[in-house]
Amino acid sequence: MSSQIHIATRKGLFRLDRNSNGWGIGCYDFEGAHVSMMLHDHRDGMTYAALNHGHFGVKLHRSNDSGENWEECAVPVYPEGAEIGADPFSTDGKPKPASLSEIWALEPGGADQPKRLWCGTIPGGLFRSDDGGTSWQLVESLWNLPERLQWFGGGKDHPGIHSICVHPKNSKHVAVSISCGGVWVTEDEGVSWHCKADGIRADYVPPDQANDPNIQDVHRLVQSPSQPDTYWAQHHNGVFRTTDGAHSWQELSGIQPSPFGFAVAVHPKQPDTAWFVPAIKDECRVPVDGQFVITRTTDGGKTSEVLTKGLPGAHSYDIVYRHALDIDGTGNCLAVGSTTGNFWISEDGGDSWQTISTNLPPIYCVRFTKT
Amino acid sequence: MARVVFTANLERHLSCPETTVSGDSVREALDSVFETHQQLRGYVLDDQNRLRQHMVIFVDGAMIVDRIHLSDVITEKSEIYVMQALSGG
Numbered sequence A: 001m002s003s004q005i006h007i008a009t010r011k012g013l014f015r016l017d018r019n020s021n022g023w024g025i026g027c028y029d030f031e032g033a034h035v036s037m038m039l040h041d042h043r044d045g046m047t048y049a050a051l052n053h054g055h056f057g058v059k060l061h062r063s064n065d066s067g068e069n070w071e072e073c074a075v076p077v078y079p080e081g082a083e084i085g086a087d088p089f090s091t092d093g094k095p096k097p098a099s100l101s102e103i104w105a106l107e108p109g110g111a112d113q114p115k116r117l118w119c120g121t122i123p124g125g126l127f128r129s130d131d132g133g134t135s136w137q138l139v140e141s142l143w144n145l146p147e148r149l150q151w152f153g154g155g156k157d158h159p160g161i162h163s164i165c166v167h168p169k170n171s172k173h174v175a176v177s178i179s180c181g182g183v184w185v186t187e188d189e190g191v192s193w194h195c196k197a198d199g200i201r202a203d204y205v206p207p208d209q210a211n212d213p214n215i216q217d218v219h220r221l222v223q224s225p226s227q228p229d230t231y232w233a234q235h236h237n238g239v240f241r242t243t244d245g246a247h248s249w250q251e252l253s254g255i256q257p258s259p260f261g262f263a264v265a266v267h268p269k270q271p272d273t274a275w276f277v278p279a280i281k282d283e284c285r286v287p288v289d290g291q292f293v294i295t296r297t298t299d300g301g302k303t304s305e306v307l308t309k310g311l312p313g314a315h316s317y318d319i320v321y322r323h324a325l326d327i328d329g330t331g332n333c334l335a336v337g338s339t340t341g342n343f344w345i346s347e348d349g350g351d352s353w354q355t356i357s358t359n360l361p362p363i364y365c366v367r368f369t370k371t
Numbered sequence B: 001m002a003r004v005v006f007t008a009n010l011e012r013h014l015s016c017p018e019t020t021v022s023g024d025s026v027r028e029a030l031d032s033v034f035e036t037h038q039q040l041r042g043y044v045l046d047d048q049n050r051l052r053q054h055m056v057i058f059v060d061g062a063m064i065v066d067r068i069h070l071s072d073v074i075t076e077k078s079e080i081y082v083m084q085a086l087s088g089g
Helices: A146-150 B008-012 B026-036 B038-044
Strands: A004-009 A013-018 A023-028 A036-041 A049-051 A060-061 A071-073 A102-108 A115-122 A125-127 A160-166 A176-178 A181-187 A218-222 A231-235 A238-242 A250-254 A265-268 A272-276 A294-297 A305-307 A325-327 A333-338 A345-346 A355-356 A364-366 B001-005 B019-022 B055-059 B077-086
Touching: A004 A036, A004 A333, A013 A036, A023 A355, A036 A102, A036 A364, A049 A102, A060 A102, A102 A160, A125 B026, A125 B077, A160 A218, A181 A218, A218 A265, A231 A265, A265 A325, A325 A364, A325 B008, A333 A364, B001 B008, B001 B026, B019 B026, B026 B038
Parallel strands: B001 B077
Antiparallel strands: A004 A013, A004 A364, A013 A023, A036 A049, A049 A060, A060 A071, A102 A115, A115 A125, A115 A160, A160 A176, A176 A181, A218 A231, A231 A238, A238 A250, A265 A272, A272 A294, A294 A305, A325 A333, A333 A345, A345 A355, B001 B019, B055 B077
16 A cells, blocks of 8 residues: 655645554645646656646656655646637637646556656646756647647636546557547657547537537546556546447546546556546536535446445545546555545545644645555 | 627626627627627726726627737627636736
8 A cells, every 4th residue: 555645735745654653644745836747657657747836837846765854846838839729718729829827647668667747737748858857848749739729628727638648558559648639649649649538528618519529628548557458537527438449438427526636546457437526517516515525436337336435424525627537556455636625545445534624725636655 | 789798707797698689899799798788888998998908899700800900800690699708817
């Protein structure tokens, strides 16, 4: 079972350690800074923290000693001439220069790519580093696709790549998902890309466009480590799953009490088992009946159990963002953090939950340290 | 008569039933709707009468271009969908 968790928040990066007394905050870094994403790279032990300083821009820091010391490294930079769509009230309708707004996804490459990192950003650029964040290159094969200009913002003003899934057995196979731009897959390390969201549907466009793969607002995409052709997608309009490598997706109606949410976690060894944090759909975005719950399915989404033991009862209005639910390598330990600064851990697959803190800043990202 | 459909999410706040209107532009069509649903105007347009930043309008499947003057042309058979842009968070 993992014994360390990082929590990226609106006001800094927390590290929780598990000792004989249970879980507790062991370290607090980047006091007051908006930490949009973090990564502990299990291959070399490097820890990364992506900061968004607002006035002073986006920064990336790394530590090779578990946060004792940090150094600032390079951030992705859009090449000269890179453009995004026009602003809504633009009078000329012309695209404008792309500029890094947020680091929204950070993932290690495969075991055969020791220093490879993938970075998803707002406004919609995928970047690659082959030197552990010392330098970054825009993946132009994806950026230059004409379909990319049709992506649009979901939750943010510009589109963003929030999920990057590197195939556990073939590191050249990478799937990314975009709010809002569907699911894009490369099988040749980024030489070519294909949009694979057939079967996913959207209610936020006119009905004749509902099945357009390139406009889908997948909130979070996760890949089964044990059966990599299985992906789970928590989408704006429901939960979807594929078992054939994203060639076709099926909508799952069994997620209770609501199919709306942002986060999803899949069991590391059981591809049919996944967890969700449901809420009332769309612009309301609070837990159903004001009761915060976590939902688990063990049969591929046909049915689900609503988990409440140890979680707050009535009048709890926590929302869990897309990166704020994680599972460790055993599948027993889950961690979840909310916009309200509440943080819970389960060590029995979600059957029961411990409240670790009710006083953290709004939580953006929760990640176990995995070996 | 063009058909105007509003996102169901607006129903949380006020009545905005599907309706049919006449007009040659999106602006004329919406003005026609707002004559009978005055309060709706402020939910779709901002205080400068522009389309609100996090709203979108589709005419016959295409997103309108002129969000300021709403001059995009419509026909008697047009279908106008007034939707939320997901960029609003």
